[in-house]
Amino acid sequence: MPNFKSYDYNQTAMVVINFEEQLQPNTFEYTLHHLISNRLDLSAFNDKYKNDKGGRSAYDPAVLLKIILFAYSKGITSSREIMWSCETNIIFKALSCDSVPHYTTIASFVSSYPDAIEAVFEQVLLVCYQEGLLGNELFAIDGCKMPSNAAKEWSGTFKELKQKKHKIGKQLKHCIKEHKKCDRRRSDEKERAKRLAQSIETLDKAHKKIDEFLKTESPRKGQGKQQKEVKSNITDNESCKVKTNKGVIQGYNGVAAVDKKHQIIIDAQAFGEGQEYHTLKPVLESIKDRYERLDISDDIYKDDVIVTADTGFSNEDNNQYLIDEAINGYIPDNQFRSRDPRYKGQKDKYGKRHQDTKIGIKEVIPSSEFTFNLKKKSCVCPAGNAMWLRDEKKMSEGKLKLSFEGNLTDCRHCDIKEQCMRNPASADHRKGNGRQVSKTFTVKPTATDWMKKRVDSPYGKQVYGHRMSVVEPVFGNIGTNKGLNRFSLRSKAKVQGQWRLFCMVHNIEKVMRYGEMEKERAQKVA
Secondary structure, eight states, rough: OOOOOOOOOOOOOOOOOOOHSSTTTTTTTHHHHHHIIIOOOOOGGGGGGGOOSSSOOOOOOHHHHHHHOOOOTTOOOOHHHHHHHHHHHHHHHHHHHTOOHHHHHHHHHHHOHHHHHHHHHHHHHHHHTTOOOOOEEEEEEEEEEOSSSSGGGEEEEEEHHHHHHHHHHHHHHHHHHHHHHTTTTTTOOOOOOHHHHHHHHHHHHHHHEEEEEEEEHHOBOOTTOOOOBBBBSOOOOTOEEETTTTEEEEEEEEEEEEETTTTEEEEEEOOSSSSSGGHHHHHHHHHHHHHTTSOOOSSSGTOOOOEOOGGOOOHHHHHHHHHHTTTTOOOOTTTTTTOOOOGGHHHHHOOOOOGGGGTTOOOOOOGGSSSSEEETTTEEOTTSEEEEEEEEEEEETTTTEEEEOHHHHHHHTTTHHHHHHHHHHGGGTTTOOEEEEEEEEESSSHHHHHHHHOOOOOOHHHHHHTTTHHHHHHHIIIIIOOOOOOOOOOOOHHHHHHHHHEEEEEEHHHHHHHHHHHHHHHHHHH
């Protein structure tokens, strides 16, 4: 039998540890420790501390920022788990100098300093610029929609919330009535009475919660020109309902602008609007102001930097804004693929993307087979019959929509009505309708037409081809590697602070891998 030395994992040991030596060069924790200790100014956190003349001493913001950013880099988002790591993990102990902040202190730090977090985010961006990580040639903008700490069941217009309040009130009255009927002398009635009492308490809280919200808040308006009412949320009224590939969620859209050279995030904001096109202008203005504030460029867009974003950011107002501000932007509309000859046979090869939505709907002769004349405002159907002008509507600046309908007698006796009409039998009725078709004309060139020409050009296609490879890996790193799949805070300011912390982790990783000064420092230490 071999003779091995005995060992026991279930034991404790007194070990002399130098915390500085645990932070090895060329690691994220080493770069994080060096940046915060030597290159970042954290005085923005000091304003809320009022214990200089008395009171208990507080944890240094540098310590809290180090352990939080390191935890985020490892996919740890829970404040309790960060606290536990400070007790058991040697790297956390080294970064915190063997201090163990309470989880409430950690959670409060993340949610209480959104402005200070923005200041630190800008300083990290300046370090990236000093390290030569910014190319300032192409910026890619995109959004990442994630749920927040609010349930969509508590969303609705004020009319819907009043109806919900009335419904809960009726249920509450019914439960109170049934509770009074219970004979508590019987054992089965005691259990029922207990359940009813719990239901009454829950319903009463919900009723008061809605009632208080309706009394103190006003209806939330959308970002459109008509300022229509949108759904409010009782829990977090700055969040919104957004559509994702996993369904409708209640949350925020974390928008990031990324520099192409090393995928550095140059701007990070959270928005509580469902549509992305409302976010383009604030992001572009924020980038311009930040670059001027950091003395990187007086006007970055005059340096002919390229700005690209996906189709969700495209509309007439945004395209006009790019023209007015002389921004070299490439933002395609949602039909740009259909105009690209490279995708001409895609539907025949792979089928339509949303086949389930058209189950049971008859395919008819498309409007492209009809002959339209804008000057005469006329239309001729594939059978050669003239159609009458049913409606004329101005859609937007430079756009005119003409709607036509076939004469009932022509459609009734037409040889191809079975292929042309979804319900050919309607033409046989006296009060039926002929085939209806419409077309939108461009009366004068618009900003959207200007953008279409740019995106459809060979150079525009080449430029837009870089967008996905620039911004999508950033979201993959933050979402998959760092584990951010939902925002745990409430209100736009707090969510934006959390979003910037994760984006800061991404940028510090880039400094660790590609920063020349950091590499030289790490080599000297090693």
